[in-house]
Amino acid sequence: MLWDDFMNSEWHDWRGSGKSEDRLDKPEWLNDWLERHRLSVDAAPSSDELAALKQLRLLLQRMVKDIVAELEMRAEDLTELNKIMKGGAVIRRLTMADRLYNIALTPVDHNWRQVMAEIAASFAHVLVDADASRIRICDNPDCLWVYYDDTRNRSKKYCDDKCCGNLMKVRRFRARQKAAARKPT
């Protein structure tokens, strides 16, 4: 989804090296990301626009943390999100394919304000049309990847079981071994 893909632009090395990178600062990543989500902008972000994007990411991080902690959404965060959505208008169009109707939303502008509005709207949609209690932050404290848990029993604790899941299993195993070794025989 657009919103979580955007949030994960702040990348942390899940293996625990302490390395992290801000992919919003990488033009190639940004272009790929725009293409992936069929968004178009007339120009690369200015330094002010980049700062605004990072501000939006901070807002979403705060909101996601509150949701994961089962706290009520802060009124000022809601106001802020609405302000960002106001920055981008859409044109609605009824479409039909195989007798299935759909309303297509086309962004009016091709600027970063519009992109930010689309990100904010994508997040708002998950709260309305999906299940906010399925929003997760990876349980590996070095990773912090944000994702939507779409498993049937809502049990997805890690962004990826092969990577973070395995790593944490090994860490727990080693911690148990260490604890056992410390015990007097």
Ligand SMILES: [Zn+2]
């Ligand atoms: Zn992870």
